[in-house]
Amino acid sequence: MQPSTRSTRGDGGRKELIVSVYVDDLIVTSACTEDINSFKHEMAARFRISDLGTLSYYLDIEVRQGKEELMLGQSAYASKLLERSGKAECKPCVTPMEERLKLTKASTVAKVDATLYRSIVSGLRYLVHMRPDITFVVGYVSRFMKDPREDHWAIVKRLLRYVKGTVDHGIIFLKDRQE
Template identity: 40%
Template sequence: MVKEFKEQMMSIFEMTDLGELHYFLGLEVEQENGKIFISQRKYANDLVAKFGLKGCNAVQTPMNTNEKLTANDGSGAANVTQFRSLIGGLMYLTHTRPDVAHAVGLVARFMQNPTKQHMGAAKRILRYIAATSSYGLWYNTSDEPRLLGFSDSDWAGSVDDRKSTTGSFCSTFNSCNKRLNQTP
């Protein structure tokens, strides 16, 4: 049926069958027996190298425990262009790395006027990425229909304006089961 559909589409539209997807816009895709693993291993390693952290001391968490970032921390101004470039790179990485989404969102708040402490927090995320660059998302089929949802938030966690912070929300339904894992 799939072969027939492809042939029909090729007869109507100008297109070519390139086979299974392996790379797309920095995403690496591995497929096997109803399972798909999506990661950004090369992109992550290139990002770490771009900011001079190749071979750095790796860390086990993307943020320091209970670290509260503030707008005016008195640590001095950071290089705005470099900070924004780093945050943009980290934001793109969150497509396959929901484990860093909250930390990236937190440091991204300070893109207008970053300090050295904000840059340090962003580089810590990179040090975590250096240790876990092979992580990604597994998608596999399931026979049991179910809805799963995960969320992370705090209550009035922003030191500057006392607003609540919502980390990220991830949900799956029926045949799709997502989990963060290392390469198969």
């Protein structure tokens, strides 16, 4: 999701208002609440809009805003992915992949359901947005999407077990303290 508009607003001050657009949904953010309210007022004068208030959920991304931090996560999405893969009740593990593991595209072990493999790995690729801790492994298992084998699927299953144990992980941004 790319910011679609970036403008300086106000009376010559350097106040930024960022508007992100996805189809017919907008996210409006700024350090200045008055600028946000002014923008909403201008939009309401031209279009019929609904103000849903403070952002809490958007495109399967959960937003939790505290006084000192902002947390972005995908625990609900991760749980749905675990259910879809049949791993909702699996035993969690503490690392996403074994050390020094070597896989190859020329594997001769049994083939697995390529459609299921691609679906689960694609779901993990979306989860990477808020989970940098799984980025390497997801990239690694993505190499085998064309012809997935049992040894490739074993790594995906281990990664899902790791996700099960870390389902509430996400990205935390500390807010600047204005003193």
